[in-house]
Amino acid sequence: MLLESSPQNINMPLTLPRLFGWAAQQFDTKAAIREAGSDISYRELNDLRCRAGRAFLAMGVGRGDRVAIWALNSAQWIVAAAGAQSVGAILVPLNTRLQGSEAADILRRAGVKLLLTVTELEKGEPLAMLAEHALPDLQHQILLPSAVTGSVEAMSWDAFLASAAQADDAKFIAAERAVNPFDSADMLFTSGTTGKAKGVLCSHEQNIRVFQSWSATVGLRSDDNYLIVNPFFHSFGYKAGWLAAIISGATILPMAKFDKRSVLETIQRDKVTMLPGAPSLYEMLLNAPERSDYDLSSLRLGVTGAASVPVQLVRDMRDILGFETVVTAYGLTESTGVVSICRPEDEPETIATTSGRAIEGVELICAAPNTGEEVPRGCEGEVWLRGYNVMQGYFDMPEATADAITAEGWLKTGDIGVMDERGYLRITDRLKDMYIMNGENVYPAEVEKVLYGVAGIAQVAVIGVPKAPQGEVGMAFVVKKAGSDISAQAVSEHCSQHLARYKCPFYVEFVDILPMNASGKVLKTELKILAATLLSSKK
Template structure:
């Protein structure tokens, strides 16, 4: 086993990768080419700069930026000194980001200055952030931010020995990250996971999908998501791949990049491949370098898998299923599985992980009988930050995590997700939680009740639809309502359709019956 794969902490992964891959290209970001050796030097420099800012082991440090090389350096640096990474979704508004920064007690924030016409630091101006001491601007600079180069220069104040001492105090059981995921309660919860378990699952994942040294890995999945972070740059560093980050998903840009950069590995949501297959100029691009595709648990047509193989040239196509609560990985197809199996299942359990489906009384279901999907293994989170009650609700005494997803296991242990207990749906690769949107909609003037469901959408998989009950005597203008929603929440959460009702369908307990709303649609 190469020394890289023996790493027990993320700092060791960077250091071992520098030894193993040396002058090989680690990152190629729009012309900024960084070797493995240079990447490790940058990580150490940024880590010493964080020590100069007095960041302690156990502190939280957030990154709010698109897929750029500085993201990886900042994350590796903060994890090297025992801080926990808190990634923020670039689509969040100031109030959404502010909530997570407060909840996590983030002390230092790395942020993009301006992205897609938005001034990110300014979005936080009105937020009360008592624990936040410094904002470092990864690109660009602002009045209250420390520019990236000025930040790196702080490393000169801290001797290398101080960094070595701190690194030695970080072990495999140290907290590596806090990824916030929305639950049925509507408020995002911080999922706590450790260095060692993340590295082990990433090692197994990259082995199964067959990542190779020298692979050119186009990462379209956002770094703030466990797929883009763990199955993305962490896996790439472990196997000696070249990371080619893409900031915004744009089909034309992907086609040009695959041809120009000779991309071999291209994971993404089903919408990515559907968009590539449907592109009118696809035939004009040389996509012959493509080898590995990995996509998520959303149902995909068997025909699409065949076309990915025959028209896009992928030799390995696998589907997978995971949750933030299990380090992002639970089941995965294996290379060589039939197109039918890849399209209709999410694979079988990862090595060292158990999956079963149970009835509502907790009995294990026989093959091909639906039940709630339970997961057990070394990859389970430590729990939710500051929320032992929610942790106990999802983790039982025998060590099983209750996913809230309904699934079926076949005789060979391949999992098919059939429904979601929690009403969550997936829009273009993003998990969408109706309860979170509903809470926001109740702030709109004149809304007495709100209910949200996912409705089918050819391009995005599913999109939100809102049902509104106006307060007595109020009239809701749908155009103004949707415009308001766009200001309040990330675009993927914004309802695409709105229906105003005279009465909400309720069950005996007085709760809105979502199935009745689905029938209305």
């Protein structure tokens, strides 16, 4: 029997293993995951989760151990994550676009004990890319199902699941019951302005409470068919994706790689009702010449954010793509993924020009960065929040945690915003230099560090510049060393060898000098003015 009440009104279990057990009882034979024409029911999903949990125990994984997943969206990703969390392990999702050196740095600093991956990702074969790096804590490597055979030997997914038979059922039940709502459930890595990745710890309770509230606010229902294009390594695909779907009893349709035609085909074939994504996703669908060849009438709910949203896009999503409900939201990894959200009844102008108001139970202010005092409504200030969604802290980085969270519990986001009299927030700038490409955060300091490794570069500065449909892309301003004949192509090739693709600058511009202030700091505001001039001349 499906529950028709809002998820916010249900006494929800507050650990992942209990949540999966609860969902199996509530939704039983209803499809939890539909992939490649095959359904996994909620009861079957819970059984798989328990089997994976026993397999992790058989591998020696237990409470507090770190388990990483470096793979594209799939049913196995969900089963592996839930299985690991069921024995008290901490999930560490890895961005599928990372280079081997970037992934190895995270695995090493997180002390990951077991890695689940695939035979092929964007940058090559993951295990081969890791082979040259020292990973002293990594004891096991599991290959999720793949049509390609990897060159590095590892245990198969089927063999991993079969190892569950070696685990004692009583020990698994005890481990499952020992998981506490306040235990860390995951560690999502987010780069800082220094370019060093930080592992953000969030608890089981935080994840479930935040996305119970999120699901109720956006109106996610048990009869929804939820197409998840957003990657599972990101909060948008993981927490606002499959976790929210399980909380609500929706059917999960994982998509491994974004492909416009595949999205259109899936919407028509599986009667997709829920389709969240960055604004560029909807713009691609609106601009697709073949869109009229597909029946998109099932679309009901769209949730976007991560970039500025034109008012016309919100109208087009409703009028052309047929969405009944469109909302925008704002969040960051340190806030368990959500800070504020618009409401379905808000006007298109509000949805497009603001990030909504704070979720229930969370305080939100715009503060004077130096004093922490709230600025008057309508004035710019740093966005601060306080509540149950504030991260537990950065893993093994107490000083960075203390810098981010005040003694009074306020999380300083580093974003600049304006709040109106209704409590609706508009993000206007970033204290950090971060820019967002296709929903992915890019930190210029990290890119600049790589570029300084290029022979022939004397100075470099990277900024984000607007470009449709990505939202923003990188522009690198490069000062050559005397006598250097380095080309833009050489700069781009170096980046592609050392950085994930979304971090690579889209534009490379050579300049004689970089604008600097008296203390020698690059004036990126002036670079933005120069970039606007250069981009206008390229049109």
